[in-house]
Amino acid sequence: MRLRDYDTSTRYTATVVSTQRITPELTDEVRELELDVHRDFGFKVGQSIGILVPGDVDFGPKEHFRLYTVADLPEVNHNGDVRLKICVKRVHYIDDYSGERFEGRASNFLCDLKEGDDITVSGPYGLPFALPKEKDANLILIGMGTGIAPFRALVKQLYKERPDFKGAVRLFHGARSGLEMIYQNDELDDFAQYYDKETFRAFKALSPRPHWEDPIAWDNALEERGAEVWSLMNDARTYVYIAGQERMGEALDKVFRKIVGDDELWERRKAEMVAGRRWAELLY
Numbered sequence: 001m002r003l004r005d006y007d008t009s010t011r012y013t014a015t016v017v018s019t020q021r022i023t024p025e026l027t028d029e030v031r032e033l034e035l036d037v038h039r040d041f042g043f044k045v046g047q048s049i050g051i052l053v054p055g056d057v058d059f060g061p062k063e064h065f066r067l068y069t070v071a072d073l074p075e076v077n078h079n080g081d082v083r084l085k086i087c088v089k090r091v092h093y094i095d096d097y098s099g100e101r102f103e104g105r106a107s108n109f110l111c112d113l114k115e116g117d118d119i120t121v122s123g124p125y126g127l128p129f130a131l132p133k134e135k136d137a138n139l140i141l142i143g144m145g146t147g148i149a150p151f152r153a154l155v156k157q158l159y160k161e162r163p164d165f166k167g168a169v170r171l172f173h174g175a176r177s178g179l180e181m182i183y184q185n186d187e188l189d190d191f192a193q194y195y196d197k198e199t200f201r202a203f204k205a206l207s208p209r210p211h212w213e214d215p216i217a218w219d220n221a222l223e224e225r226g227a228e229v230w231s232l233m234n235d236a237r238t239y240v241y242i243a244g245q246e247r248m249g250e251a252l253d254k255v256f257r258k259i260v261g262d263d264e265l266w267e268r269r270k271a272e273m274v275a276g277r278r279w280a281e282l283l284y
């Protein structure tokens, strides 16, 4: 769905409660923003919210609309406000024609906000990664960069609300370097609380040469566990959820083809999972 097709007519004001950088200096900046949305707007874990950013006063669109996945369980405050966390990577891009560097509109706006600032939000939107109903379902979660956000919320929800859950959870988390691994680095490892759970395993996929912008080695991380991953994919109770930047879709497809070793078989299995709503992607 294109951004312009989203319904943004119902809007809410949200106040920034806190903003903190969650990646070390000298790496790409990712900030976690805590927002109080001043209305219980029916948000569910796994959904995204819309942010409406003011445009240029003189020319161009009057506002810009962008989506952000919520990175934690929501909390409803005593006054009915909904407290949400989002993590935002400050992005810039180089124009293909002019070679000029531009700052990403919304991400820079959000990363520059201060405590107490008010912003306009809309939504919630989408629910690509719902928790399976079966208590013995398996989850293969593959998140890159800020794509880890929905899985952080999902894993928390799973172990909080479903104590009887028995399935395997395999989290593959990709980043250029260990330092850029948000929510799972030396200073802050949000997933550590699940490491002693028999059902939970987390694996890191890093770039072999982060300073050269080499692609993330999904093949190493996934291929090393290829036999287990493929055996889980052959189990009708397994759900595969993928989130992150668009380019990871193609990279993962290559890895899965290699693991399976038979293109036709891989395409058939993936089509079955998609049709059974057991394969969902959120790529941006």
Ligand SMILES: Cc1cc2nc3c(=O)[nH]c(=O)nc-3n(C[C@H](O)[C@H](O)[C@H](O)COP(=O)(O)OP(=O)(O)OC[C@H]3O[C@@H](n4cnc5c(N)ncnc54)[C@H](O)[C@@H]3O)c2cc1C
Binding pocket: 048, 064, 066, 067, 068, 069, 070, 086, 087, 088, 089, 090, 091, 092, 093, 103, 104, 105, 106, 107, 108, 145, 146, 147, 149, 245, 282, 283, 284
């Ligand atoms: C459903 C959905 C959920 C999303 N969730 C998140 C989220 O949780 N956190 C988040 O930071 N972004 C998320 N995004 C991306 C976000 O909506 C914006 O596209 C992003 O912040 C860039 O917007 P901008 O206005 O700053 O940049 P623009 O002015 O729109 O420029 C975009 C440029 O930045 C690149 N880009 C976009 N996102 C990233 C990124 N995360 N890392 C590196 N390069 C990028 C694009 O390829 C493009 O070249 C999500 C997108 C979708 C569709």
